Amino acid sequence: QQQVKQSPQSLIVQKGGISIINCAYENTAFDYFPWYQQFPGKGPALLIAIRPDVSEKKEGRFTISFNKSAKQFSLHIMDSQPGDSATYFCAASSNTGTASKLTFGTGTRLQVTL
Amino acid sequence: DTGVSQNPRHKITKRGQNVTFRCDPISEHNRLYWYRQTLGQGPEFLTYFQNEAQLEKSRLLSDRFSAERPKGSFSTLEIQRTEQGDSAMYLCASSLVQGSEQFFGPGTRLTVL
Numbered sequence: 001q002q003q004v005k006q007s008p009q010s011l012i013v014q015k016g017g018i019s020i021i022n023c024a025y026e027n028t029a030f031d032y033f034p035w036y037q038q039f040p041g042k043g044p045a046l047l048i049a050i051r052p053d054v055s056e057k058k059e060g061r062f063t064i065s066f067n068k069s070a071k072q073f074s075l076h077i078m079d080s081q082p083g084d085s086a087t088y089f090c091a092a093s094s095n096t097g098t099a100s101k102l103t104f105g106t107g108t109r110l111q112v113t114l
Numbered sequence: 115d116t117g118v119s120q121n122p123r124h125k126i127t128k129r130g131q132n133v134t135f136r137c138d139p140i141s142e143h144n145r146l147y148w149y150r151q152t153l154g155q156g157p158e159f160l161t162y163f164q165n166e167a168q169l170e171k172s173r174l175l176s177d178r179f180s181a182e183r184p185k186g187s188f189s190t191l192e193i194q195r196t197e198q199g200d201s202a203m204y205l206c207a208s209s210l211v212q213g214s215e216q217f218f219g220p221g222t223r224l225t226v227l
Contacts, residue, residue, distance in 0.1 A: 006156075034215065043118075043205055043218035044157065089156045100209070101147065101170070102216060104156030 003027050004092050006105025013112050019077040021108045023090035026071065030092040034102070035064065035075045038087045047088075048075075080112045116140060118219035120206050126225045127196055134192045135222045139208030146189050147216060148181055150174065151203040157218075163189060196226045 005024045013019045023033075031052055036044035050057045050064040050073065057064045063076040077084055087109050091102040119138045127133050139146045144165055149157035160179070161171045165186040175181075178196075183189040193200055203223050207216040 036218075041220075041223075043120075043220045046215055046217060049215065091156070100145070100216075101159040101162060102149075102157070102207075103159070107154070107156050 003030075003103045004090060004105045006090050006108060008108060009106070010109045011111070013080045013110065015080065015082060015112055015114050017080050017112075019075075019080045019084070019110055019112070021075045021088055021090070021110075022072065023074065023092075023105050024070075024072045025092050027092070027094065027103075028071070029094040030103075031095055032093045032100070033064070033066065033073050034091050035062075036089045036091060036104075038089065038107075044089060077110075080110075082112045082114060085110055085112050118206055118208055118217055120204075120219040120222050122222060123220060124223045124225075126227065128227050129196060129198060131196055132192065132194045133196060133224065134190055135204055135206075135224075137189045137191070137206030137208075137219060139188070139206070140217060143208035143210050143217075144186075145209045145211065145216075146183055147207040147209075148189070148191055149205040149207065149218075151205055151221070152201075157205050160191075193224075196224075198226050200224060201226045 034049035035047045038044045048059045048062045061078045066073045087107045090105040093102050121136045147162040148160040151157040163183040178194045181191045203221040205221045207218045209216045
């Protein structure tokens with residue numbers, strides 16, 4: 001059972017445009033939602049994260065929007081740059097237990113063209 | 115460099131051989147996680163440690179897999195009698211405490227021939 005669904009699978013955006021990636025989750029116990037960026041051959045790098053007590057968080061060009069009632073969250077990349085071309089993963093975890101293990105989406109391959 | 119480090123970065127082995135990977139977490143991080151990532155997929159949780167105690171193992175972790183963190187610092191992941199289906203990127207992550215950000219290492223790419 002896929003607990004975090006991510007879309008689209010791939011995305012092509014022109015330089016300067018807005019990239020939007022969406023995720024939906026099923027487990028209502030999830031209370032931490034990070035986004036990771038991964039370049040080929042590298043490990044995932046934490047970009048930005050949100051907890052459900054806020055509906056939006058912005059860090060530089062990256063914004064997370066969170067809709068608790070719909071169990072959805074999204075990543076917006078403003079003024080997308082060619083250097084942003086990478087695979088992006090949403091993830092979720094629950095801290096009500098002890099593990100805090102991350103459940104990842106299937107990833108979105110972003111290509112930013114000139 | 116104070117990030118998570120993993121060795122080796124690449125490992126090619128023949129089916130049936132044993133392999134061992136090492137992870138050095140960020141200093142003072144109490145939690146250490148192992149994940150596996152296959153091509154085109156997101157990482158999947160394998161197991162985690164709180165200091166030296168292994169507290170949870172995924173059902174993905176068959177009995178051919180064993181992980182240790184003997185002194186609560188570095189960790190090793192051993193795969194015995196490797197199979198072609200074990201080919202994947204093995205990622206290590208660490209975090210300071212429960213619920214805090216997890217930082218990933220560069221991974222070990224395993225290819226089983």
